[in-house]
Amino acid sequence: MGADKIQIIEGRALPLRGDDMDTDRIMPARFLKSITFEGLDRHVFEDDRLEAKRSGRIHPFDEPNYRGASILVGNRNFGAGSSREHAPQGLRRWGIRAIVAESFAEIFFGNSLMIGLACVTASVSDVENLMSLAERDPTAVLKIDLKAGFCQAPGMTVRVSIPDHVRDTLMTGAWDTTGLLLDNYEQVNAVAAKLPYLSGF
């Protein structure tokens, strides 16, 4: 399957303020009405962007200075709600390769891992520092080193956390799991064979 090995993610940052950013906001449900993930990049945060436009603001995803950014910086409980993989798919197709946030919702975190989108956490103050930096200087380049557990930015180095198995999965390119699950399939059959509900009790 040849999944990429991911250790270093380097690029400009896109700051997205707000706790509990739910997947309905990241990818409104009407864009799930498709049999492919193609084109989802166009609809990331679509309703929030329209709302910003209406009230005379520019949403970070419409801000020309953040075009081409690859590291999203978010706050608490990023990706809450629906299990729609369309949310991380849309972000990744837009160009996001890593997300630094205070915390993540569990299903979003897992879905992101499955497509090689690295989610790392940082302290509240470090997230604030990274956001302020990106707001002050959108050209600032961040460099996340998963192995070292740091995110370097001009004038600062902050510690980022990622569970060991997630880091190893990304670094070894094993985030495409199906092949792994199909290995040693006799073990799977052995487990199935001892389940009472599969053998008429």
Add this chain to the structure above:
Amino acid sequence: MGKTLLQKVWDLHKVRTLPTGPTQLFIGLHLIHEVTTPQAFDVLRQRGWRVARPDRTFATVDHIVPTRQRQRPFLDVMAEDMISSLERNCRDFGIPLYDVGDERQGIVHVIGPELGLTQPGMTIACGDSHTSTHGAFGAVAFGIGTSQVRDVLASQCIAIEPLKVRRIRVVGRLPRGVYAKDVILTIIQRLGIGGGNGYAYEYAGDAIERMSMDERMTVCNMSIEGGARVGYVNPDETTFKYIEGRPFAPQGEAFARARTWWRSMASDADAAYDDDVEIRAAELTPVVTWGVNPGQSIGVDGKVPLAAGTDQQSISDALSYMGLRAGQPIAGMKVDVAFIGSCTNGRLSDLHEAARIVRGQQVAKGVKALVVPGSVSVQKAAEREGLDATFRDAGFEWRDAGCSMCLGMNPDKLEGNQVCAASSNRNFKGRQGSPTGRTLLMSPAMVAAAAITGVVTDVRELLEEVPAGVR
């Protein structure tokens, strides 16, 4: 030291620890629907894989199906495309499909239990976060994304990290007018919408034990709104009685053996928990959300909070979206739409509770009210009892089964900044299909009350006028 149900189910279904660390877990039942599967089937085709266990995979259509005018092809070309795609995939890979027109069609989390597919001690997965619903039966049920749907289709397994268990004991009697929905909304409000991250929630205590299966499903359904991917109730006589006689339930002597095994899967009395929380049922009131996530809720007799403290920014943002003033009472807020349905509260007992409020009354002028049964089976049962006439006579629309207005993927949507009293599960911005639509989550009885009065109303006031007869 005893074990929790989660540990027992986990140990039984564990294939191995993967070289990368997570557990490879066998999935006993895979439920699929039209929205989160087409891309997964595409990968199977590209790689030449078969579906590992078509005998343990069941499909239905719910998210995008219209709840009226269901003749094919659907008016919505994209919806038609998705349904056709699922039909083709089920045909090609040998998976049973309960399609539009089939008596078994309905919301995936309503039909699994109805058909007896959902059973204690199982692992269950579905590409939908409300899969936690099935935990009401003492199953361990995971909401998964499309890449994991691909994994389950191809291998009948997922790679997953072990979960901690938080026991939430609800003790004492629920006051009149306080329902399972109020219990789970209170839990979410108290523990936070991210509070369940990394946990499975085990719901216990005498209030939970007295609940019907429908009520337990409502509680487990919204575990994910509390951040917990998995929620469950230990199986007991209520569970077994519900399952007995259903199409996929074990029959005769096998049922007796199943029952013994199911009982053995319940958490042991001396099981250790990673966390323990107690909720006193007597303190609970009917709950309404005032904000843009399911944790932003108050008692119906309460006031919308002031934007203060560490959450100042999110509170003021939510208030401005909802068009509410800090400190304003939530009761009396005008509603435009009343929606009774969804995997949270679209079952027969939910319709019973709503009908008690509605009977002999009229929907307030200017309110659009609709009832959407969670499955064809719920619909038919309700119609046999004449509930459809009760709702229609009161001015409600009576629809066909589907997810409907819960999520804005089918023709049932809010318009503009309409306010909707909803028995569903999410009040996120734009959730009900209009980018500026506003959702107030509450119990089906509270939605019925709001439909009749046209404003957010304390259902306990109306219940006094209705002959007693419920718990």
